[in-house]
Amino acid sequence: MAVSMETFAQWKNTTLEKLDQSRKGSVDERARHVVCLLNSQERFFTTSSCSGRIVLMDGPPEGGVVQKKDCRWLFISHDPCRSEDLVSALSRSSGEAVLKFEAFVLHVQCHRLEDAQLLHSVAVNSGFRNSGLTVSRSGKIIMAVRSTHGLEVPLSHGGKLLVGAEYVHFLTQKANQKMEENFRRIHRSVRCPLPGRLKNSTASETLLRFFQILQAALTAESPDLQRAEDPAVTPGEQENQAAVYRRRRKRQQSQTHAERDEEDSCSLDDCLDLFS
């Protein structure tokens, strides 16, 4: 069902040639290495990315449907921020201000379904548990990398601040912690387990990160996913990739209400115990 590689390459060229229409006008520095790694492979190209951000939005006073044009940006930061800046931004609220931490988001178009499956495994194993595929009837396959790691705190009503500066300071710390953990998930190397140790790894050993796992997976695909142009796969690398899939299968089994209870809600600050 995959389109030809020629068609895919045309889509890729068209997309990457477009000017970045984002508010920032460029790929976020902290996501650049992931974006570059993916775009260097002919079977992938990225269509959007955001490394993560802390935002303060001012919505209109209650009473009707929220329209995009009625919202105002009071504050935005792609790095950890200072509570003084948030307090200052909050003073400009005239409606319903909401503080949000939004984690890393990445959309990747993939040539074949197998390519998207591989990327999905990598994303879920890196802690981006709300990742998923979109498959269009025209053959476009998009993998969206999404986290469950968020923060969404309403702070004002009718322009009136509902909390004290001390609480805003506390929230700033929380948002900054989530930002740092988000960055670690994207690219930092923290006790990355050796191939073959994944199955019995402890919670602290599961600090697997998207970039490392992606690098490993792209160069060590299991036999039935491997392409002619890929480098030779060593037995150790095969085990590494097989472990990625084992974990994924484990996660797919018997998803229940109870599982949501345990995994989504208990992981208040962190999902580091994802595979423990």
Add this chain to the structure above:
Amino acid sequence: MAVSMETFAQWKNTTLEKLDQSRKGSVDERARHVVCLLNSQERFFTTSSCSGRIVLMDGPPEGGVVQKKDCRWLFISHDPCRSEDLVSALSRSSGEAVLKFEAFVLHVQCHRLEDAQLLHSVAVNSGFRNSGLTVSRSGKIIMAVRSTHGLEVPLSHGGKLLVGAEYVHFLTQKANQKMEENFRRIHRSVRCPLPGRLKNSTASETLLRFFQILQAALTAESPDLQRAEDPAVTPGEQENQAAVYRRRRKRQQSQTHAERDEEDSCSLDDCLDLFS
């Protein structure tokens, strides 16, 4: 790449025969009609569902990796709740209490990729924009229905409440509003547009809901998705289904950082302007 219908039917029987392992021990009443509709079709079965809930979790004091076993449930409600009950539950916090609103979640195993695509279109068009597919190498195709509609508010630190009762009252109202909107998205009929009117519908006319769109889509699939066992499709129904796909294609085009800005962040309380 789909497994045989016999294999799929076996998986379905095995899954549906299992006792519901959820905390509640049953399918949530408010999601039951959606679950029943899907399970009545041979090409689908649900593997988990939660109609939406307001929860108050108490995490351990800061300083380490959060482990599931260290978290406590202080409060849970699948219906709108009273702020007095939240204040009372908060008084039992001894660590880091966090109030969350978690929207409708549904996992559906689908026979063919086309079945999952149809369901994905329905979900996104109903406002569940973080929905996505998971495809395993063994041929299991899961569609996860997920919302962007949340709330996640840290409220205590080391057991000490950081906000006043008035703010908890305000948050309760916000959580209850989100719960009501969530229920409307799942199943209520609010000015559901007539077939053929989708394209030019206004914001208020886009209050399309999962159940209605699902019902319409299942009985009115477009020609290339239609199955022998499906009822005959009228031209009006075809237009309805075609509109579902048009909207989805529109959403898939040029996903950029700017789009996240406009869609995710501006829709503070609501995503009712999703297609406007």
